[in-house]
Amino acid sequence: MNPVRKVVLAYSGGLDTSIILRWLQDVYRCEVVAFAADLGQGEELEGARVRAMDMGVKEIFIEDLKEEFVRDFVFPMYRANALYEGVYHLGTSIARPLIAKKQIEIANQTGADAVSHGATGKGNDQVRFEMGYYALRPDIRVIAPWREWDLTSREKLLAYADTHGIPVGRGKRGESPYSMDRNLLHISFEGKILEDPWREPEEDMFVLTVSPERAPDRPTYVEISFERGDPVAIDGEPLSPANLLARLNQLGGSNGIGRLDLVENRYVGMKSRGVYETPGGTILGVARRAMESLTLDREVAHLKDELAPRYAALIYNGYWFSPERQMLQAMVDASQANVAGVVRLKLYKGGVQVVGRKSDRSLFSSAIVTFEEDHGAFNQADAGGFIKLNALRMRIAALLNQKVS
Numbered sequence: 001m002n003p004v005r006k007v008v009l010a011y012s013g014g015l016d017t018s019i020i021l022r023w024l025q026d027v028y029r030c031e032v033v034a035f036a037a038d039l040g041q042g043e044e045l046e047g048a049r050v051r052a053m054d055m056g057v058k059e060i061f062i063e064d065l066k067e068e069f070v071r072d073f074v075f076p077m078y079r080a081n082a083l084y085e086g087v088y089h090l091g092t093s094i095a096r097p098l099i100a101k102k103q104i105e106i107a108n109q110t111g112a113d114a115v116s117h118g119a120t121g122k123g124n125d126q127v128r129f130e131m132g133y134y135a136l137r138p139d140i141r142v143i144a145p146w147r148e149w150d151l152t153s154r155e156k157l158l159a160y161a162d163t164h165g166i167p168v169g170r171g172k173r174g175e176s177p178y179s180m181d182r183n184l185l186h187i188s189f190e191g192k193i194l195e196d197p198w199r200e201p202e203e204d205m206f207v208l209t210v211s212p213e214r215a216p217d218r219p220t221y222v223e224i225s226f227e228r229g230d231p232v233a234i235d236g237e238p239l240s241p242a243n244l245l246a247r248l249n250q251l252g253g254s255n256g257i258g259r260l261d262l263v264e265n266r267y268v269g270m271k272s273r274g275v276y277e278t279p280g281g282t283i284l285g286v287a288r289r290a291m292e293s294l295t296l297d298r299e300v301a302h303l304k305d306e307l308a309p310r311y312a313a314l315i316y317n318g319y320w321f322s323p324e325r326q327m328l329q330a331m332v333d334a335s336q337a338n339v340a341g342v343v344r345l346k347l348y349k350g351g352v353q354v355v356g357r358k359s360d361r362s363l364f365s366s367a368i369v370t371f372e373e374d375h376g377a378f379n380q381a382d383a384g385g386f387i388k389l390n391a392l393r394m395r396i397a398a399l400l401n402q403k404v405s
Contacts, residue, residue, distance in 0.1 A: 004030040007114040007143060008107045010099055010129070011036050013048025015168060017118045019157055020145050021055055022164050024116060028143065033059040033110050037099050040066045040184025040242065051167075061106055065098060066184055070241035073098050073320075074185055078284055079229045080332045081292075081304060082312035088262055089278040089285065090315050091186025096125055097320035100132025107140065114141035121147045124267050128318035135321035178205065184245055186258075186278040197263055197273045208249060208277040212256035212350030219348035220255055221355070224248075224287045226343070229336030231284060245280045252279025255347040267317040283352055287343040290354040294362045295338045304335060 007024055011017045011034040024032050034052040036045045045062050052060050073094050084090055103115045115133055119125035126144055133140050151157050161168050179190040187207050193199040203211060225233035232238060234247050252258050258279035266272055292301060307328060314325045341359025345352055367377045388395075 001141075004028045004114045004141060004143070006031040006033060006110060006112040007116050007141075008033045008035055008103050008110065008112045009116045010103060010118065011048060011052060012043075012118075013045065013051050015157065015161065015166070018051060018055070018166050019151070019160055019164075020116065020118050021052065021057070022166060023145055023149060023151075023160075024143065025056070026164075027149075030114070031059075032057055033061070033106060033112055035061045035063070035103055035106050037102060038062065038064045038066060039069050039095055039098070040246070041182040043182075055166075059110055061102075063102060065102065066242040067240060069095065069098055070184060070245050074245065074281075075230045075241060076329055076333070077311075077315060078281070078288055079336055080311045080328065081285070081289065081308045082315060083285070083308070084312045084316045085262070085264055086309075087260060088264060088276065088312075088316075089186060089260075089281040090312060091183060091276065091278055091281065092125070092181045092188055093128060093316045093318075094185065094320075095181075095183050096128035096318070097132045100129050101136060104133060104136040104140065107137065114143055116143040116145065119144065119146065122268065122270070124316065124318070127267055128320075131318035132321055182207070184242060184249070185281050186276055189275045190272065194273050194275060201261065201275050205275070206259070206277060209253045209258055209279055210256050215254070215256035215349045219346045220251060221344065221346055222251055222283075223342050223344045224284070225341070226288070226291045227340050229288070229291075229333075229339040231287070245284070248280030248283050250279075251347060252283050252352075253277075256350040257347060257352055258282040259350070283345065283347070286352045286354060287345060288339075290343045290357050291339055291341055291359070294341065294357050294359050294364055296335065297363065300335050304332065307331075 007028065007030055009017065009021055009024065009032055011021060013036065021032055021034065024030060034048070034057045036048045038045055049060050049062055077090060077094050082090060084093070106112070107115055117126070117129045119129055121144070126147075130142050130144070133142055145151075151160055158168060160166075178192055178194070181188045189201070189205055194201065223235050224231050225236070230241075231244055231248075234244060239247060258277050258281065260276040260278065261273075262276065263271055263273045292304075296304070311325070311328050311332070314320070314322060314328070319325050338361035340361050341357065343354060344356035346355045365377070367374060
């Protein structure tokens with residue numbers, strides 16, 4: 001293959017991507033462009049800039065993508081009510097296409113002919129990153145170090161770091177840390193005792209949430225306002241997408257909401273056990289379903305429910321930029337025109353309960369549904385014909401069975 005001249009690396013400044021940066025310089029003898037995405041992981045990324053400069057990197061991009069992440073990726077996904085295998089809020093999955101998109105933009109801007117990531121050959125992220133790369137720039141060269149090098153254990157990584165003078169953060173030596181991914185939507189944990197599906201997670205592992213047992217003894221009430229399917233305000237205060245999700249994270253985390261312990265089916269074929277914290281997303285998912293229950297036509301709502309698992313699988317498996325995901329998104333977005341109003345929720349010790357909902361676009365009619373006098377709004381006698389017509393095929397079959405027997 002032709003030699004690589006310049007590669008854009010998805011760089012966090014941590015041990016693994018710092019090793020990858022040096023490895024790319026040593027093995028490919030190419031210029032490395034470092035790109036760090038601020039997706040709300042709560043880390044100071046300027047330290048990544050300093051570490052990259054110390055390793056001789058001349059072009060460093062640190063971009064605040066929180067608003068774009070929530071507005072253009074998280075919210076569209078939530079409009080589809082997408083949960084992988086019925087429970088997972090796809091916090092890692094939905095971040096990868098945005099990172100891939102920015103890497104390709106930077107590659108085009110800097111004249112790079114390759115991109116690189118730190119995903120392993122056992123995981124889903126390699127698929128998500130690379131499907132994004134190829135969808136946006138079909139001729140791009142992809143370098144996936146974990147599929148090429150012989151640094152196949154934590155011990156070998158630490159030895160490489162020692163040999164090349166790469167600083168190892170506190171807590172890295174002597175033990176294998178949890179594999180963690182964090183952004184404004186969630187934080188995930190894998191590895192260590194979690195590799196045994198029978199072991200209960202350690203309480204001190206959690207970052208975003210208090211345990212339900214330690215949550216306040218009094219419930220917290222919150223009102224979320226929606227327009228065209230997206231949340232726009234909390235308790236009447238308009239907020240930007242990123243600030244709104246951050247507020248929901250705080251409310252959910254303080255009330256012990258959003259923990260998930262899951263054995264999931266990876267796209268590459270294996271089962272894996274992960275523990276997730278998604279406090280704001282859990283609240284948002286419940287609130288959105290409540291808003292749709294009031295404003296969506298029955299058949300539209302049921303069709304969305306049928307397609308939601310398919311949409312979730314597309315994101316989980318890396319097909320964000322695929323034509324089928326875009327087609328589904330157009331349908332989902334069209335359904336959200338009247339999903340507007342306010343949902344009131346009660347947050348209490350790990351639970352989210354809907355206690356009220358209202359909308360100027362509501363399809364709920366108290367005049368029709370009432371158990372009191374409806375003054376002719378609904379003719380109950382019409383139900384008899386409706387039932388007989390729907391039972392007709394079963395009545396015919398029953399009559400036939402009587403003749404045969």
